[in-house]
Amino acid sequence: MPEGDSLHRAARRLQVLVGERVAVETPHPRASAERLAERLDGRRLESVEAVGKNLLLSFEGGLVLRSHLRMRGRWQVRARDSKAWVGSPWLVLRGPKHEAVLWNGPVLELTGRAVRRLGPDILADPPDFARMVENLRREHPSRELGDALLDQRLVAGIGNLWKAEALWRVRVSPWLRLGEASDEVLHGVLGEAARLMQASVVDGREERAIYRRAGRPCPRCGEPIHSRGQGDDNRTAYWCPRCQRGEEPRGA
Secondary structure, rough: OOOOHHHHHHHHHHHHOOOOEEEOOOOOOOOOOOHHHHHOOOEEEEEEEEEEOOEEEEOOOOOEEEEEEOOOOEEEEEEEEOOOOOOOOEEEOOOEEEEEEOOOOOEEEEOOHHHHHHOOOOOOOOOHHHHHHHHHHHHOOOOOOHHHHHHOOOOOOHHHHHHHHHHOOOEEEOOOOOHHHHHHHHEEEEEEEEHHHHHHHHHHHOOOOOOOOOEEOOOOOOOEEEEEEEEEOOOEEEEEOOEEEEEOOOOO
């Protein structure tokens, strides 16, 4: 799933259309049924902002289009005179010189209500770590830290990749319960996630050590990396049982 850093890179690419009046098409039948083209065609795109895992495209007249990429969505920006695409993109925004094409992005809505329920953005400048920690502290103390970090109501933007990498770098287990995690630990994990993701935004560099490397040796100590589903959504957690402190799940 695209994470916050991917959305920030997409927002940067889309800046070439900001300030332009755009022609809007919705070739995909499901997108067409939402009648977005009818409401947005010919309007000026005033801003594009990444908030957590969402892109917010603000058009003149107070209309805001929220785009969430789910598992396979992606934005492509190219010159307007490029060759015709193959397939049915969900959305096309066409300016005088450039066009932006959204592929496989099934969440498109003209509303800001869902975004207001998001926690503070991990890639804000600067990140509001104090509020993030407050949000985590309001959760049940038995909730596991790795599961809570993916809850976009608490912290917006962190996904499975950066959860695994940040926890590994600060030597904290994803299975550590919030009630057993000090504020110092929480700040350390959040700060490392922000650092890793900001580096990815700036230069596209993904510092991967353990994500999707179950069974391979830990780069730090050589112990095989473990993996197991975590939380109600059963998202796969990756961790080193020797390096990362915290209670291990039963049966791991």
